Structures are given as C-alpha cells and as structure tokens.
Amino acid sequence: MEVIPSLDLLAGRVVRLTHGDFSTAKVYGEPEAVLASLDVPRGTRLHIVDLEASRSGRPVETSIVERLAQRDLIVQVGGGIRSIDDARCWLDCGAERIVVGTIAADSPALLASLVDTFGATRIVPAVDIRNGVIRVAGWERDATTSIEDVFARLEALGIPEALVTDISHDGALRGPSFRLYRELAKLSSIRLIASGGVSTVSDVVSLARHRNISGCVIGKALLERRIDLTDALARVAMPNSIPERVIPCLDVRDGRVVKGVNFINIRDAGNPVECARRYEEEGADEIVILDISATDANRQTALDTVRRVADSLFIPLTVGGGIRTVEDFRAMLRAGADRVAINTAALRNPQLIADCANEFGVQAVVLSCDAKDGRVMVRSGKEEGDIDAVEWCRRAEALGAGEILLTSVNRDGTGSGFDIKLLRAVTSVLKIGVIASGGAGRLEDFRDAIESGGARAVLAASLFHDRVLTVGDVKRYLAEEGIPVR
C-alpha cells in the first residue's frame, strides 16, 4: 500500500481549512519547506489540492506543481477540474494524474472523454461518501448517481484506482471508515485510495491489511505530527507476520474459577487448570488469571493456583490481583507466571512499576487499568479515581510497563463491543501494546478493537466461558479479515 502525503495549497502555501471555510486557513508554509520537515522521500506520490482552483474553477497553483514534479515527486492534483483543458493544463505542468470529483459522479460523458484523451491510468476519480450516498460540489449536494452505478461506470472505463473518502469520518478522530472500504470490496474490483480519518500509524497498518486498498492519503495527521511519515512507511513495508493475540481471562476466587466455564466434557468447570488447558488447545495465545479475592490471607492459595496452571500450560501466563510489592511480584513469577499485572498498588505508588521493571524486565510488567468515563477506577472497579486514564497509561509506559491491560468498566459485561474511542485515545499515544478488555460480544468487536482501536491483543472472559464464541471462532474470523493470527 502506498502512503500518500496530501497538501492543500492556497496562495502558494500549504494550509488546512476547517469545514472548508477559507477564512479559517491555518498556514504551514511553503510546500518545499513542509515536505522537508515531513522527511518526504524522493519518488513519493503527493496528493495536491488546489483550493483556489476548487473555488474559482481555474487551475491556480500550476507553478508549484511544476516545481514539485521536477523534484522527483509524483504528483496527483485535484481541485475544480471541470474540462479537458483544465486536465491538460495540470498534466502539462508535470502532474502524473488528475483527481476529479464532481465529474466522476455526475458527468459520465466528460469522464469518458478524459479517459479517451489522457488514458484511464491518468484519471483518479474522487468519490466522497456520506451515509451511503455520494456527495459532490464540495460536499454541498448529493450526486445523481448511486455508488453502485458510479463504480460500475469506472470499471467499464478501465479506471484502476479511485480515491474514496467517508465524509462522516473525515477529521472526526474515529479512524478510517474500514466498514465502507469493506463494502466497496464486495461491490467492485477497483482498488481504493483511502482518505479521511487516518490519524495514527496503526490506522495505516490496518488499511494496508485490506486487499482492495492500494493507497492511503494522509494530510492533517502528518502536518499535526500525529503520524511520523518515516515510521508509517517502515511499518507498511514490514511483513504482516506478527500475530495479534486472543486471550481468555479467568477470574479466580479462592482457587476456583468464578462463573464456571461451559466446556463440554470438562470434569470440573471451576478448576483453573482444566480451563486454561482447554483454552490452550483451542488456540489461546495467552491466558490471563485475575485473582479477585487476592488478600494477604489467601496469598498462598493464589500462588498455588498459579503454580498448578503454569505447570500444565505451554503458552504465556499473565497473573494479576493483589500485587502490592516487588516481593509479591517476584513470588508470582517464581510460581510460574510469565507476566504480572499490577493495578491498585501502582496507582498508590507508581514507583512500583519502575521497581518491578528494573528488577524483572519490562516484558514482565503489565499495567492493568480499569477506565470508566475516561477516568481510572481503583479497587477492582469499585471506586473512581481522579486520574485521566490516557495520562495514567502514558505515565505507566514511561515508568517501564511493558504492556497495558485496558478494561472499559462502562462496557464490561455489556457485550456491546470494546470501547473504540478509549482504545484509540490510549493506543495513539503509546508505543507499548494495549490489550483490549471489556465489552466483547460479537466477532466484529474483536476485529474492530484491533483494526480501529489499535489494540495488539483482545481479551474476553464470559463470552468464551459461556461458549457464545470460542477462541478458535475468533481467530478464524480475524484471519479472514486480514488480521494476522497464530
């Protein structure tokens, strides 16, 4: 997938408008200076929008396009192109292709003659969609033709790629409209350049997993430094070989699984050893055990449970509940846990994160964060703290946490889906991985947590225990959706 930086030009400079209002233009500087500051490599395709041209209907920033094309950049340019002459003007300036919006949706004859004159590979139709309807003329009105008909027409003309923007996602911080791109894949074989809502490197990686997406246009997120171009290019070039993880969670009290697991032919549904082993057989990538009864009095029971589970498990085991000191942490590792989750104690004493990371390595330290309405909850979700969840996760990373187990208390037990907004808020500011927890109800939820939420692992408890879905179901589904799994 090609990563395409997008620059909007006005009066010779790179700008961003808010809601298309010219009086709001925020100026970023001369195009060359902006490109240099973004570390745009030679040979990169640029998406240039001539804002004045889109307003006046005549090409304006032709000299800039000429300069950029001479600098070994591949330029596609759009903005108010309404005739063969406009198109020729841009192509004569050195633009590789022209981007046409309104024409593509509403002027089939003109689109056909553009293709006839310049060739199908030099025309990029821009299709802006809101609620299943194409919008044209600066999003001012609905197109006269349906999405289906427009794509059929493009295909008939032999046009290979179309730029697709979901207007409702543009600038809305909800991420790209993966659902729209998925629907279009069913409708047409035309390859898509995704645009709108791309605001994290994880969004770019998720788009690259879609087979029908050949490019992604990034504007604001690059200019506002939410996406580092070099980083995004490196991530897209990487093989898609690191699996995302599916993790069943066992809530244990006094050595027994709370809410027994409904496995068929299991002798003892409350036995954590049997449950964990079954989950491994089904393809679980890791097991999390949360001891919700952990107190000093029954610490030995908890350690004994961990020991027994670890002895019979051949996948990583993460254990949490009642870890207050470095010594508690050490005891859990000695009992066979690979990683230990700390929660309340870290809130009271954040230095515990650093101490454990120094003593046992960051790979062993998981910060468990229960978030409600964006704030951190303490004491197993019973008491609301006064700390912003995103800030707390960020601090935990700085202190040495190797991963965050992020539970949405609002969604927990509802089956209404993971909290994508919370996940995006956290994953977009962290380098370390986030395990999404709370709210899993359908297969799509797991996909969305990874694809839109940027989670590196997905966790569920009762959904798996009650056999609504199996770990195998989830992994097969994720693989079908282009997400790598083990």
Added chain:
Amino acid sequence: MLPGVGSFAAAMRWLIEHRIDSAIRDAVNGGASLLGVCVGHQLLFDVSFEMGTTRGLGLIGGEVRKFEGRLPVPQIGWNRVAARGPLFEGVENGVFYFVNSYAASNAADEIARADYGGPFTAAVQNGRVFGVQFHPEKSSAAGLQVLRNFVAWK
C-alpha cells in the same frame, strides 16, 4: 539444555565462574547435543553487544546485537518463523513466542528466520549444537514439537 532469561553478560560471567563454559564445550566435543534457548541461544555465539562487549561460547559463528527497527523493544509476543531442518520437522504452524531485545542476524548456521522490524536469526544449528531465540516451552504445540525433535535427534 542451556536455558536463559536475563542479560548475556551476567549469564556468561556466571558460566565462567562455575566453569560451566568449559564443561559445555567438553560435553559437546564428547558427543553431547546442546539446545540453547533465548539468552542460552545467544550465549552460543561469538560475541554479544548487550551492555558492552562480551565474548560468548563461540559454538556458533556470529554476533548478537540490539534490534534496530522501529518496533518497540523488547519484542514481547508471537512471531512467524520461516524454518527448515530436523529441529522443525512436523511443525505445522511456525509461530513461536519471543521475549528479546537482542538477536543475531544472518548467522551462517541459521535454520530459522523471523522478522521484527528487520530479519533476525530465530534458530541455528551447527552439528549437535542447536539454538532457538524463541521460547519453545511457551510456544504451545509448535514449541513442544521442537523440543520433541531435539530429544529425538541423533
């Protein structure tokens, strides 16, 4: 078996202090098979650059260096491995569990390779000496198959 979690330098120092380094070399020369795991795998190499420069056992040619890509270090989690040879016989799904910040790359004795922001050596074999950068004991069926193959290897 030469297992290991921890730092290369500390592990090597401990081996030398207890004269286990020479015991390992003698055993291998005498016909024993050896499997190094994680840091144990790294110890087989000539040298590591974790916290300064430390000489390893020199049973496998090559150097152990820190990951240089753009992904978070340490690597914590599953990764797909392209492998060949008797150690991986019968492994259907070559995905293994890794926890490491350092790795060898392009080792002459490489029998498995993985990618973490750049290719690295996931397993090596030089005669009777084997090393795996991943944790077979945490890699479910695939890992158990590797251990089984090592035990069965003649």
